Amino acid sequence: MMMVRKSKGLGERHQKILDFIASYQREHKHPPSIREIGEHCDISSTSVVNYYLDQLEKSGNIERDRKISRGVRLTGSTPLGDMFRVPILGVIQAGEPIPVPSNADFGSFTPEDSVEIAMSLMPAKEKGKDLFALQVQGESMIDAMVNDGDIVILKPTQEARNGDMVAVWLSDRNETTLKFFFKEKDKYRLQPANPTMNPIFINKNEHLEIKGKVVMVIRKVERYM
Amino acid sequence: MMMVRKSKGLGERHQKILDFIASYQREHKHPPSIREIGEHCDISSTSVVNYYLDQLEKSGNIERDRKISRGVRLTGSTPLGDMFRVPILGVIQAGEPIPVPSNADFGSFTPEDSVEIAMSLMPAKEKGKDLFALQVQGESMIDAMVNDGDIVILKPTQEARNGDMVAVWLSDRNETTLKFFFKEKDKYRLQPANPTMNPIFINKNEHLEIKGKVVMVIRKVERYM
DNA sequence: CTTGACACAGAACAGGCGTTCGAGTATCAT
DNA sequence: ATGATACTCGAACGCCTGTTCTGTGTCAAG
Numbered sequence: 001m002m003m004v005r006k007s008k009g010l011g012e013r014h015q016k017i018l019d020f021i022a023s024y025q026r027e028h029k030h031p032p033s034i035r036e037i038g039e040h041c042d043i044s045s046t047s048v049v050n051y052y053l054d055q056l057e058k059s060g061n062i063e064r065d066r067k068i069s070r071g072v073r074l075t076g077s078t079p080l081g082d083m084f085r086v087p088i089l090g091v092i093q094a095g096e097p098i099p100v101p102s103n104a105d106f107g108s109f110t111p112e113d114s115v116e117i118a119m120s121l122m123p124a125k126e127k128g129k130d131l132f133a134l135q136v137q138g139e140s141m142i143d144a145m146v147n148d149g150d151i152v153i154l155k156p157t158q159e160a161r162n163g164d165m166v167a168v169w170l171s172d173r174n175e176t177t178l179k180f181f182f183k184e185k186d187k188y189r190l191q192p193a194n195p196t197m198n199p200i201f202i203n204k205n206e207h208l209e210i211k212g213k214v215v216m217v218i219r220k221v222e223r224y225m
Numbered sequence: 226m227m228m229v230r231k232s233k234g235l236g237e238r239h240q241k242i243l244d245f246i247a248s249y250q251r252e253h254k255h256p257p258s259i260r261e262i263g264e265h266c267d268i269s270s271t272s273v274v275n276y277y278l279d280q281l282e283k284s285g286n287i288e289r290d291r292k293i294s295r296g297v298r299l300t301g302s303t304p305l306g307d308m309f310r311v312p313i314l315g316v317i318q319a320g321e322p323i324p325v326p327s328n329a330d331f332g333s334f335t336p337e338d339s340v341e342i343a344m345s346l347m348p349a350k351e352k353g354k355d356l357f358a359l360q361v362q363g364e365s366m367i368d369a370m371v372n373d374g375d376i377v378i379l380k381p382t383q384e385a386r387n388g389d390m391v392a393v394w395l396s397d398r399n400e401t402t403l404k405f406f407f408k409e410k411d412k413y414r415l416q417p418a419n420p421t422m423n424p425i426f427i428n429k430n431e432h433l434e435i436k437g438k439v440v441m442v443i444r445k446v447e448r449y450m
Numbered sequence: 451c452t453t454g455a456c457a458c459a460g461a462a463c464a465g466g467c468g469t470t471c472g473a474g475t476a477t478c479a480t
Numbered sequence: 481a482t483g484a485t486a487c488t489c490g491a492a493c494g495c496c497t498g499t500t501c502t503g504t505g506t507c508a509a510g
Binding site: 071 | 497501
Binding site for chain 2: 487488489491495496
């Protein structure tokens with residue numbers, strides 16, 4: 001009888017189990033049982049699987065919910081809840097107002113019209129369920145370092161604190177824009193994200209409708225041609 | 226005995242179960258059992274829970290793995306596998322070369338130094354496990370519409386097709402840059418993402434090291450001050 | 451050689467869990 | 481009334497599963 005002994009670190013067996021848990025989870029949408037791990041990793045005894053599982057738990061590779069069926073999961077893996085779906089309500093461009101989320105939008109939206117964001121990506125406490133996304137159309141947002149096709153994720157709000165990046169509708173100019181917001185003595189300063197560009201100033205008697213606060217920008221770089 | 230009868234759509238009970246499954250999953254990292262659902266939704270019989278679960282399955286709100294313990298999950302929820310972790314290997318800035326991924330980097334990296342990306346966000350077939358991420362430092366990438374602090378996700382490669390956005394190291398200029406790549410007759414054209422800016426040309430005898438292909442850019446808009 | 455840590459097997463136990471069945475009750479159209 | 485439908489309960493069945501215990505072979509240190 002031959003046994004490969006890797007005194008330290010993860011042995012071949014450990015890795016095999018890890019891989020199997022991952023692939024099984026991917027395929028079945030739920031973790032494998034101890035016996036299933038055993039079968040697919042050529043371990044004939046459940047106690048041996050348990051033996052390795054204990055080690056993998058100690059080494060921090062997996063987490064276990066003892067006593068609970070299929071209570072194994074890879075650490076750092078997010079069974080659910082650490083990811084959420086944000087509806088894409090429409091497009092955002094300079095010449096048009098921003099689609100505002102209504103309650104109906106959050107009830108049911110198709111996966112096609114939404115983006116999934118990992119919670120870990122989300123800044124601070126913005127993990128509310130009321131976020132919405134808009135797809136940038138055209139190149140009118142380049143001064144906000146936002147490109148055509150980018151997806152901006154917004155938190156709906158009517159007010160902003162200094163330094164927030166906001167999506168505003170300037171009704172006097174019939175223009176939508178993304179800018180950093182600063183309230184000054186007698187006017188608002190809207191600062192482009194691009195530091196080489198100059199701010200614009202809005203008198204307080206002008207209409208300035210804050211539609212939302214930008215919390216994230218995502219750009220899928222497909223191809224340029 | 227009073228019973229509220231909602232002939233069509235989801236009744237109060239259905240919604241309660243749905244909410245419970247979601248919150249339980251979030252808290253325990255695994256789905257609840259039928260009995261647990263019953264307890265928390267004031268249903269005294271497992272068969273009644275099963276009764277509602279069947280309906281929720283028919284209406285498409287949940288999926289069930291019959292015969293399997295805790296085999297309930299919300300539809301559209303991604304238990305795992307639809308998200309993956311990309312290691313942040315370092316920073317990228319104009320004046321310094323790009324950290325290149327080594328095999329060791331993909332073995333074990335701490336969650337703190339990585340970003341999680343939903344598979345659904347990933348363009349096309351880039352879902353390989355060899356992706357890596359870099360954090361942009363400084364404002365030298367603004368011509369690529371990439372800001373200080375942005376995270377760029379790269380696929381390591383030495384060659385690129387026309388139109389790809391690549392991270393290149395120009396050893397003659399001692400400069401790292403992100404540009405759209407085009408190979409022309411006798412030179413390379415590196416086109417900035419910002420359409421208002423002009424391309425730079427690199428003679429083929431100059432050193433041009435393609436370090437990776439940009440597949441995504443993520444910007445967490447925190448605050449500007 | 452002895453000892454003990456390590457890797458593994460097999461069996462048995464006890465509880466968890468989905469399933470099923472029989473039966474009861476309320477609401478409503480016929 | 482009466483049947484159909486929707487909803488609820490309780491209990492029992494039986495498999496699935498994690499746990500635990502005993503025992504065996506390997507290998508390196510003392």
